[in-house]
Amino acid sequence: MEKIQNDVDFFGDKLIEKIRFIGNPLCVGLDPYLDKIPPLFRDGPMTPADPRTAKATKSFLISLIDLLEHKIAIIKPQSAFFERMGWRGTQLLEDISSYAREKGLLVLMDAKRGDIGSTAEAYAQSFLTKDAPVKSDALTVSPFLGLDTLEPYIQAAKINEKGIFVLVKTSNPGSGDFQDMLIGEKTLFEKIAEKLEPLSKNFEAPRTGWSSLGIVVGATYPAQGESLRELLPHTPFLIPGYGAQGGAADDAVRTFVRGPNGYEGGIVNSSRAILFPDKGNTDNPKEWEMAVSDAIKHAVDDLKEALARKR
Amino acid sequence: MEKIQNDVDFFGDKLIEKIRFIGNPLCVGLDPYLDKIPPLFRDGPMTPADPRTAKATKSFLISLIDLLEHKIAIIKPQSAFFERMGWRGTQLLEDISSYAREKGLLVLMDAKRGDIGSTAEAYAQSFLTKDAPVKSDALTVSPFLGLDTLEPYIQAAKINEKGIFVLVKTSNPGSGDFQDMLIGEKTLFEKIAEKLEPLSKNFEAPRTGWSSLGIVVGATYPAQGESLRELLPHTPFLIPGYGAQGGAADDAVRTFVRGPNGYEGGIVNSSRAILFPDKGNTDNPKEWEMAVSDAIKHAVDDLKEALARKR
Numbered sequence: 001m002e003k004i005q006n007d008v009d010f011f012g013d014k015l016i017e018k019i020r021f022i023g024n025p026l027c028v029g030l031d032p033y034l035d036k037i038p039p040l041f042r043d044g045p046m047t048p049a050d051p052r053t054a055k056a057t058k059s060f061l062i063s064l065i066d067l068l069e070h071k072i073a074i075i076k077p078q079s080a081f082f083e084r085m086g087w088r089g090t091q092l093l094e095d096i097s098s099y100a101r102e103k104g105l106l107v108l109m110d111a112k113r114g115d116i117g118s119t120a121e122a123y124a125q126s127f128l129t130k131d132a133p134v135k136s137d138a139l140t141v142s143p144f145l146g147l148d149t150l151e152p153y154i155q156a157a158k159i160n161e162k163g164i165f166v167l168v169k170t171s172n173p174g175s176g177d178f179q180d181m182l183i184g185e186k187t188l189f190e191k192i193a194e195k196l197e198p199l200s201k202n203f204e205a206p207r208t209g210w211s212s213l214g215i216v217v218g219a220t221y222p223a224q225g226e227s228l229r230e231l232l233p234h235t236p237f238l239i240p241g242y243g244a245q246g247g248a249a250d251d252a253v254r255t256f257v258r259g260p261n262g263y264e265g266g267i268v269n270s271s272r273a274i275l276f277p278d279k280g281n282t283d284n285p286k287e288w289e290m291a292v293s294d295a296i297k298h299a300v301d302d303l304k305e306a307l308a309r310k311r
Numbered sequence: 312m313e314k315i316q317n318d319v320d321f322f323g324d325k326l327i328e329k330i331r332f333i334g335n336p337l338c339v340g341l342d343p344y345l346d347k348i349p350p351l352f353r354d355g356p357m358t359p360a361d362p363r364t365a366k367a368t369k370s371f372l373i374s375l376i377d378l379l380e381h382k383i384a385i386i387k388p389q390s391a392f393f394e395r396m397g398w399r400g401t402q403l404l405e406d407i408s409s410y411a412r413e414k415g416l417l418v419l420m421d422a423k424r425g426d427i428g429s430t431a432e433a434y435a436q437s438f439l440t441k442d443a444p445v446k447s448d449a450l451t452v453s454p455f456l457g458l459d460t461l462e463p464y465i466q467a468a469k470i471n472e473k474g475i476f477v478l479v480k481t482s483n484p485g486s487g488d489f490q491d492m493l494i495g496e497k498t499l500f501e502k503i504a505e506k507l508e509p510l511s512k513n514f515e516a517p518r519t520g521w522s523s524l525g526i527v528v529g530a531t532y533p534a535q536g537e538s539l540r541e542l543l544p545h546t547p548f549l550i551p552g553y554g555a556q557g558g559a560a561d562d563a564v565r566t567f568v569r570g571p572n573g574y575e576g577g578i579v580n581s582s583r584a585i586l587f588p589d590k591g592n593t594d595n596p597k598e599w600e601m602a603v604s605d606a607i608k609h610a611v612d613d614l615k616e617a618l619a620r621k622r
Contacts, residue, residue, distance in 0.1 A: 031430070049442060080426060080433035086444025087402035094397060112426050114453060115391060116483035119342070122391035131360060133397025142425060144455035144478065146485030167455065172427035174457030181502060183492045188499065191492060 010205030011138055011163030011212040015106060015236060018073040020261045024300045025253070025307075027108065027238070028068055029271030030077040030096070032057045034085075036276045039283040054088035061096045064275065067292050069103045071300065074137075076238075076269055079111040090134070097135050106137040108238070108267075112167060114142030120149050124156035128164075138163035140216060140238070143192050147199070154199065154213065163212040163236075168192050168228065171218025171241030189224065193231045200235045208259075211235050214266065219247025222254040229255040229265070237266035243273035243299065249306035256307065263307045270299050322449055322474030322523040323516030326417060326547060329384040331572045335611045336564070336618075338419065338549070339379055340582030341388040341407070343368045345396075347587045350594040365399035372407045375586065378603050380414045382611065385448075387549075387580055390422040401445070408446050417448040419549070419578075423478060425453030431460050435467035439475075449474035451527060451549070454503050458510075465510065465524065474523040474547075479503050479539065482529025482552030500535065504542045511546045519570075522546050525577065530558025533565040540566040540576070548577035554584035554610065560617035567618065574618045581610050 019025050034046045034053060041060040044052035068075060077097060082089035097107045113123040127136045141153050143166050153164045169179055169189040179189040186194075193215065200213040214236035217225045225237065237255055241247040249268075256263040273295060280291035330336050345357045345364060352371040355363035379386060388408060393400035408418045424434040438447045452464050454477050464475045480490055480500040490500040497505075504526065511524040525547035528536045536548065548566055552558040560579075567574035584606060591602035 033429070047442070048436070049444065078426075078430055078433075080424075080430045080437065083401075084433045084437040084444065086405060087398045089444070090394075090401040091398035112453075113391075113423070114425070114455075115389075115423050116481060116486075118344070119389055119391045122389075122395045125359070126391065126395040131358070133360065133395065133400070142423075142453055142455055144425075144453055144489060145481050146483060146488035146490070148483055148485030148488075170427060170456050172457060172459055174459030175427075177457035177459075177506065178455060178499065178503060179457070181494045181499065183494060183499075188489065188492065188494075192489060195488065 009161050011157065011161060012203070012205030012210040012236065013207045014137070014161070015074065015163065015267070016208040016210045016264060018106060019264060019267070020259070022071070022073045024072065024304055025256075025264070025267050026072045026299050026303055027074045027076050027267040027269040028072055028274050028296070029110070029240070029269050030061060030064070030075055031271040031275065032061060032081045033272075033276070038281050038288055040285060040288050048085045051088060054085050054092045057085070058092050058095060062099060064292065065096065065100050065103055065105065067289065067296065068105060071296055072105070074106040074108055074267055075100055076108045076110045078271070079109060094134050101135060101137070107135070108138045108140070108165065109134060109136035110140045112140050112142055114145050114149060116145055116149050120152040124152045128153060128156040128162045129160055136162070138165060138214070140165045140167065142167050143196070147195060150199070154203065157212055158203070163214060165214040165216050165238045166196055168196070168215040169217050169221055169224050171220045171245055171247070175218065175221070190227065190231065193228050196235075197232060200232055204234055209234055214238055216240065217255065219252040219268065220245060222251035225255040229257070233257070238269065239266060240269045242268045243270035249302045250309065253303060253306045253310065256310065263310050268303055274299060320472050321516030322468065322472060323514070323521040323547065324518045325448070325472070326385065326474065326578070327519040327521045327575060329417060330575060330578070331570070333382070333384045335383065335614055336567075336575070336578050337383045337610050337614055338385045338387050338578040338580040339383055339585050339607070340421070340551070340580050341372060341375070341386055342582040342586065343372060343392045344583075344587070349592050349599055351596060351599050359396045362399060365396050365403045368396070369403050369406060373410060375603065376407065376411050376414055376416065378600065378607065379416060382607055383416070385417040385419055385578055386411055387419045387421045389582070390420060405445050412446060412448070418446070419449045419451070419476065420445060420447035421451045423451050423453055425456050425460060427456055427460050431463040435463045439464060439467040439473045440471055447473070449476060449525070451476045451478065453478050454507070458506060461510070465514065468523055469514070474525060476525040476527050476549045477507055479507070479526040480528050480532055480535050482531045482556055482558070486529065486532070501538060501542065504539050507546075508543060511543055515545055520545055525549055527551065528566065530563040530579065531556060533562040536566040540568070544568070549580065550577060551580040553579045554581035560613045561620065564614060564617045564621065567621065574621050579614055585610060
């Protein structure tokens with residue numbers, strides 16, 4: 001885990017080495033549903049515009065990050081849930097991202113940005129530069145507008161030791177509407193993966209061989225994940241849809257491949273199942289801590305067992 | 312322009328009636344490039360994190376909106392340029408959007424959001440509800456994740472008299488990478504348009520017949536625009552790429568069709584050519600005002616002449 005002096009520390013290496021050190025690929029998604037924040041943290045009606053709402057959400061997320069420290073490698077804040085609180089939400093996103101990074105967690109910003117030319121540059125500067133307001137280690141981006149629109153993110157990531165995860169096959173029921181359309185013999189999502197292959201290869205990190213350009217592949221589509229792994233052998237996969245969305249642990253790690261410390265190949269995201277376990281809806285701090293710690297342990301063990309079963 | 316009491320005022324009607332009243336389809340894109348803000352408004356180094364930067368940008372945009380009042384129907388703030396200033400940028404976006412709406416301008420938020428399920432709902436609540444922090448009349452959204460991911464925006468738009476513009480064929484050079492891929496005999500962008508057709512038809516406004524679900528079609532691809540107009544006869548087109556991006560006025564209005572007051576069918580966006588005319592780079596308020604007013608007049612006349620030439 002030591003950083004070699006005068007060397008660039010690629011996101012691909014930072015991510016995979018951290019997962020090897022921590023021992024599990026769980027990524028916890030920070031999706032602060034306002035109506036689910038436990039009574040313990042509340043100090044008002046939790047309407048998006050009320051300043052007390054951002055304050056309560058901050059206290060909730062800081063306590064959560066404290067419980068995640070040393071347990072997982074990476075968190076994934078979902079920008080939308082912060083944006084709906086307006087500028088106080090953005091301020092909160094800046095604060096909790098910085099706090100998590102100070103605690104040694106990697107921060108993958110789930111903002112799914114996609115725009116052209118200088119606008120894509122402005123988004124890259126919002127998340128992936130050293131003076132970015134929302135300090136992140138990586139960003140989710142959309143490929144739909146074309147490869148030229150991914151360049152500004154890739155450039156910013158290369159200069160600033162960051163990563164990107166490109167949407168390829170998403171976890172929702174309707175993801176097939178366009179992503180599964182057949183271009184000749186291949187689906188659109190496979191075609192996208194083919195075009196990403198040289199870009200991902202070009203961005204492989206020196207120590208682990210894993211790229212700093214990853215893709216998003218829903219745990220709900222494990223067979224499609226396997227075909228994507230064949231196309232992209234050294235590309236980290238962000239695998240949403242595990243947990244509350246219904247993806248099982250074995251499916252979530254289906255695309256993992258053998259590494260020096262066991263199977264590896266990306267991160268498996270769970271949001272609601274960790275943030276809002278049934279017993280966490282309490283105003284007792286000890287009860288809340290226990291409920292969330294149990295939920296973290298449950299997901300970590302579930303994934304570790306699935307990895308141990310792999311062969 | 313009178314609103315019928317107890318009736319819903321659809322975005323499709325609001326947009327087209329306002330354009331008929333104003334007499335031109337120009338949309339001005341608010342893309343505040345920090346390094347281009349004229350000396351007149353500056354009070355510091357214009358680095359994104361400096362509070363003076365958001366303040367200078369606000370003063371620039373407020374003055375600009377004052378010049379746009381009564382001259383055009385709609386503005387299109389580009390979210391990325393605000394986000395890169397962090398929470399002060401979000402606050403600024405909230406302020407200038409509200410200011411523009413008070414001045415009678417429609418606000419189309421160009422945020423190109425696209426996400427699944429409850430996250431898409433959170434984005435809809437960020438822009439398209441009555442208590443949204445960033446008050447907008449319409450929002451640009453991406454279809455890539457599937458039709459189910461558009462539903463939350465459509466629902467919010469229906470309830471709150473808002474509109475959406477779905478990305479279909481974008482103006483950038485690489486837009487063909489995926490959008491032009493052939494699904495059988497048709498391109499992906501045509502396939503998307505076909506799937507949007509019933510949704511757009513379902514959302515047609517009663518007075519003008521124009522839908523509150525529009526699409527984005529770059530002025531740089533006029534032939535593709537024509538084929539999209541055939542598929543979507545009552546869908547407003549947001550046409551970016553006119554002006555600085557190289558699209559000519561005749562191409563920009565190519566998809567317009569005859570209406571009661573002349574040709575109509577959407578909005579044509581110009582950003583940099585209006586915001587940053589050469590002579591506007593000054594510290595003289597009168598000179599700046601003149602330069603920007605000239606740029607507005609030039610674009611308005613250019614489009615009106617193109618519409619008059621149509622037959």
